Amino acid sequence: MLQDLSAILDRASGKEAETLQQDLLATTRALWDRQFIYGDDHGGTRPYELGRRYRAYFESLFDALGYDFLLDEKERLIGIIDQAGAAPRAMRLDETLFLLALRVIYEERVRSFDIKERGRCDTTLAEVWTMIEERTMRKRPSVTRSTELVRRFQRHGLVRFLDEQGQDAMLEIRPAIRLAMAEATLESLLRYAQGAANGTGRPEEDPLRDEAQDLDGAGDPDPDPVPDPTPMI
Structure with missing residues (x-):
């Protein structure tokens, strides 16, 4: 070198x-x-x-x-x-679910051809947390905590604020979201996307619901750190 x-x-x-x-x-x-x-x-x-x-x-x-x-x-x-698909730190459950929701929304936008120039798409903070609430039965965090999550992942190039209007804040999901997922999580998300595209209703395997249960015991709101599904450094 x-x-x-x-x-x-x-x-x-x-x-x-x-x-x-x-x-x-x-x-x-x-x-x-x-x-x-x-x-x-x-x-x-x-x-x-x-x-x-x-x-x-x-x-x-x-x-x-x-x-x-x-x-x-x-x-x-x-x-x-x-290269090992692992991370030197752990994320809390709300961080993990937030990242997974961003990826699911991104794939939905891809399937509906709702992608902007340079592989980006828009969403709202409310859409992200509504998805998490519906599929994991977990309450959304405070606006302050939500803002912290966006800013953390914004630093790593996965999402960014278009405006900051509380829970109605507009977000841009960036193409690196596809690169920042571990292989096992990616396969789960692809199975979810296939089920949704076939019009079969809620798929048998919902990555958000399953992630919440697998990582934190069937909906227990314990905030302990969980394994990081991204190679975030």
């Missing part, structure tokens, strides 16, 4: 040569901290372009750390995924 970096720096010329090493380091730190970065976000253009241009370098670097480096030129997205 050091040889790859030296070769990259040796080939650089002009103004880029003066800052390239620091820019590559800054991009590495940003990916490690945020996980997913979009080229059209504020401050995302330079990291995205470096990730695209020096893809082989970042693939080698993160592979040594146990992560896969991802590049999606269509969505102008770079990111990293834990």
Whole structure:
């Protein structure tokens, strides 16, 4: 990796040569901290372009750390995924269910061709928590807690506020939501989507309901941390 970096720096010329090493380091730190970065976000253009241009370098670097480096030129997205499919931290149940609901809503929008430019779709905070309430029988948290959840996942490039109007806040679900799910959870969500698309009513396996029961004992409102289904860092 050091040889790859030296070769990259040796080939650089002009103004880029003066800052390239620091820019590559800054991009590495940003990916490690945020996980997913979009080229059209504020401050995302330079990291995205470096990730695209020096893809082989970042693939080698993160592979040594146990992560896969991802590049999606269509969505102008770079990111990293834990190769083991596990996370070094746990999420609380409301975080897990919130993330799962975002993914379910995203897949529904895909099936209905309601996806905007660069693979994004809109929802509301109320829609997310209504889905969770209906399928897990759990009460939604306070607006303050809901805002905390959105901001946390916004940092990782999975969702972002379009406006902040309490429970009626508008959200944008971002394409990285498809990348941030563990394989087992993804398979469950795909089974759910297939059942819904066939018009069979509520599928036998509802990922939100089953996740709540499996992780926290058949609806017990215990707030203990649960395994993180994402490779969030």
